[in-house]
Amino acid sequence: MSAVREHTCCFTGHRTVAQYHREQTAEAVLAQIRALRDRGFTRFIAGGALGFDTLAALCVLKEAETDPDIRLILAVPCLNQTEKWSSLPGALEHLRTYKEIMGKADDVIYTSERTYFDGCMKIRNQFMVDHAAVCIAYWNGSRGGTSQTVRMAEKAGLEIINVYKSK
Numbered sequence: 081m082s083a084v085r086e087h088t089c090c091f092t093g094h095r096t097v098a099q100y101h102r103e104q105t106a107e108a109v110l111a112q113i114r115a116l117r118d119r120g121f122t123r124f125i126a127g128g129a130l131g132f133d134t135l136a137a138l139c140v141l142k143e144a145e146t147d148p149d150i151r152l153i154l155a156v157p158c159l160n161q162t163e164k165w166s167s168l169p170g171a172l173e174h175l176r177t178y179k180e181i182m183g184k185a186d187d188v189i190y191t192s193e194r195t196y197f198d199g200c201m202k203i204r205n206q207f208m209v210d211h212a213a214v215c216i217a218y219w220n221g222s223r224g225g226t227s228q229t230v231r232m233a234e235k236a237g238l239e240i241i242n243v244y245k246s247k
Contacts, residue, residue, distance in 0.1 A: 088123040089116055090155075090208035092229035093132025093218030093244075101245070102135065105218060108243040109139040112216050117147060125208045128154045128161060128181070130174060132218040132226075137181045151186040157204035160195045205229040214239045 097105055113124065126137040137152060144150040165174050182188060191204040205228065209215065215233040219226045219242050233240050 084123065085211055086213050087121050088125060088153075088212045089113075089121050089214040089216060090125040090212035090233075090238075091127065091133060091136040091216050091218075092205065092208070092226050092233070093136065094220065094222075094224075094226055095129060095131040097131050097135055097218065104245060105132070105243055106135055106139055108245070109136055109216060110143060112241055112243065113139060113143050113150070116214060117143070117150065121214065122149045123151045123153060125153045125155050125212060126181075127204055127208065128156045128178070130165070130168075134174075134177060134181065135218075136216065137185070138177075141181065141184050152181075152184070153187045153189060154182065154185045155204050155208050156188060156190050157200040158192050158194060158196045159190060163196065201225055202228065206232060209233050209236050209238060212238060214241065217242045218244050220244050 124140045126140065127133040128137070137154065140150060140152040144152065162175060162178055165171055168174065191207045192200045205225065209229065209232045215230070215238045217226065217230050217240060219230055230240060
């Protein structure tokens with residue numbers, strides 16, 4: 081494992097975080113970022129999607145305000161990731177937050193230089209797993225992209241920290 085990977089954590093989670101989960105989830109993510117920082121982790125990769133990815137990225141940025149060694153890397157699956165967001169409730173806020181995160185990220189990596197295609201999310205998720213030693217998940221056990229990423233992380237031998245807590 082490379083020295084950079086040994087100090088890198090990725091995030092995976094659901095596209096929605098229930099309102100009653102947001103505060104406790106953010107607190108749990110911040111606590112894990114701090115615990116990992118104490119272990120020498122300084123690089124955090126988020127997928128740039130709605131929901132948990134956004135929450136995790138904002139937590140990394142918050143921690144970076146007081147620790148200049150903390151780095152946020154966005155792994156974006158395709159050139160037009162936000163294209164369909166305009167039809168969602170709260171679209172303007174989602175897009176504003178996304179642009180803010182993009183502007184403050186230390187690095188933005190497009191795992192595909194194409195527009196959306198079947199499989200681009202899986203490629204992004206594999207990239208994150210391939211470049212991390214720890215995966216912080218917000219996973220309720222359901223099937224989907226989060227489950228797929230957790231399985232990839234398990235197979236790759238990553239330490240997995242699930243911050244999901246039911247009501």
